[in-house]
Amino acid sequence: MIELRDVHKSFGPIDVLRGVNLSIPTGSSMVIIGGSGTGKSVTLKCVLGLVTPDRGSITLDGQDVTRGDRDAFLARFGMLFQGGALFDSLPVWQNVAFRLLRGALKRPKDEARAIAIEKLRRVGLKPEVADKFPAELSGGMQKRVSLARAIAAEPEIIFFDEPTTGLDPIMSGVINDLIREIVVEMGATAMTITHDMSSVRAIADNVAMLHDGVIQWSGPVADLDQSGDPYVDQFISGRADGPIEAVR
């Protein structure tokens, strides 16, 4: 269980998070929705320790995420970054097997390569892709490689940051289905941030709406269309008029 309690974060004079409270049960898939610049990525980075909250607490299975063995903590996570964040200087298979080539999870090179090729196959990529460099791949392929990297070490928790941004609808559907399949197959806890409603409906067990630095509404994805929350209604219908200002 991941729990955020009264998490605050400011950047200079801008208060991005103003008391975020959120619980993500183990094995469930939580999707955080919200407009651009509302702090979705900051929330996710706070959990990972990439950004330090100014106030509040974040716990994983009751343990404060800022204490204890950092490597052991991060070894439980996989992360798909918005832009893929693949390492340009490494071939695809070394990107996927990055964690398996160094550190506590280090495996022999041949074994790491075999695992990388298997993970690439799992996300629908052929073994020939393994020796290419990220710059030689299309956006959709890069996203899949990044997904393969996120699952390579079979983490307990996987974060997805805008997994379908910049992809065409068909490729978005492919990525959404892959994410859902992998999360179910691995029994992983998933936390996804997106403003793509097709992703929400494909991936989520539960949905939380972040707006103005706080969680405005949260609940099962089945309740999303009948939430009764004006923020959620405006967001999912994509209307310009409503409590969320169109010009931010």
Next chain:
Amino acid sequence: MSMIAQFLASIGATVLGFLATIGRVTIFAGNTVSHLIRPPFYGREFGAALIQIGWLSLPVVGMTALFTGGALALQIYAGGARFNAETVVPSIVAIGLTRELGPVLGGLMVAARVASSIAAEIGTMKVTEQIDALTTLSTNPMKYLTLPRVLAATLAVPVLVGVGDVLGIMGGFLVGVGRLDFGAATYLHNTLDFLTLWDVTSGLIKGAVFGFLVALMGCYFGMNSGRGAQGVGRATKSAVVAASVLILASNYLLTELFFSA
């Protein structure tokens, strides 16, 4: 607030900002060095940095030294002729190159080539979230990116300076023998007679310090790069400027330390 108070406040803010930057760079340097004694050590990244910083800088440093040695010989000959002291050309070329021009010009060339490329590479990695990705993959970016580059530059630049010394003296020799009518044996004899081990060693030590500073500036400004292409561009420019100024300033301090009476 009066105009004078505003003026003084702006000076104060600039000074405070400058001191804060010095503090941040010092902490960054300390953090980098502390990783030397804390495993793991990424040998492959160190090897790649050694090739990138050392081997691939060899042509530019070598050419700089060769032409500087030749030009120096011509200048010293012309200046020495005013005092009937043309014979000092070989020894002054050798001492000037090994103590000062070799390490300083070599350091500046490496700063232009390496500090910019390190800052641009790491800055781009930061903008595209590759640094965050490293962290989430349980890899410390300071250990994986900064330490290998700083260590490689600290070890490679003295070697570049040494090669530059040899090529610079050779440039002086070629001009001395070819253009200034020195005998080859006499030129070499004069060079070796007046050159001491400390002349060479002090230049190599300077090279190590300059290498450290160049890579440190590249990494520091890359890691602290702003967003977008403009942020990376600014980081690259700042890295080169800071590395160049630090090379010149530390050169004075080291010269004062090594050679003041």
